[in-house]
Amino acid sequence: MEQNGKARNEVLMAGIGGMGVLMSGQVLLESAFRCYENVSYVSSYGFARRGGLCECTVIISDEKIASPLLDQAQVVMLLDSSQFPSFEPRVRPGGVIIVDTAGLTADRRREDYKLYALPCLEIATSMGSILGKNLIMLGAYIAITGAVSPELIEDELRKRYEDKEKVLTQNVNAFRRGVELGKSSG
DSSP states (O other), X not given: OEETTEEEEEEEEEEETTSSHHHHHHHHHHHHTTTOSEEEEEEEXXXXXXXXXXXXXXXXXXXXXXXXXXXXXXXXXXXXXXXXXXXXXXXXXXXXXXXXXXXXXXXXXXXXXXXEEEOHHHHHHHTTOGGGHHHHHHHXXXXXXXSXXXXXXXXHHHHHHTTOHHHHHHHHHHHHHHHHHHHHHO
């Protein structure tokens, strides 16, 4: 997304600890270092790292980043749909919410943003591991926003999991499936 002719992308990722929220944010951050002048990552989680609420904010920009904290972001990505009512106010007017359809029961209260409700858990399950849901969602985010190229994300995944061939293959396949999902949902 562009602001004032300069590239700037902001995403607030949220979910439950253990879902891969923070890992997805870190992969995006590391990938963005290769194509943006300024990057910022802030994470927050409760006392229980697994099973507690967690979130991270990633800002990538060609301009200086005045603050790493945002009241509202261009994009809100929810790995846990039960958090939809709490995070709907956190998307800017004209922004995007990407949410998993699994368990999504809340109604929209606003119509001034684009909603992508995607079957990420269902797809991850069909691929053999629910652990890939975060990368499916990251792939959809990349396809929807174009924040960084898919190749940069895949390069970062290769760096992180180069010694774990099976995990690397699963992660890259999940990410690619998310890119396809994001392209087809537009």
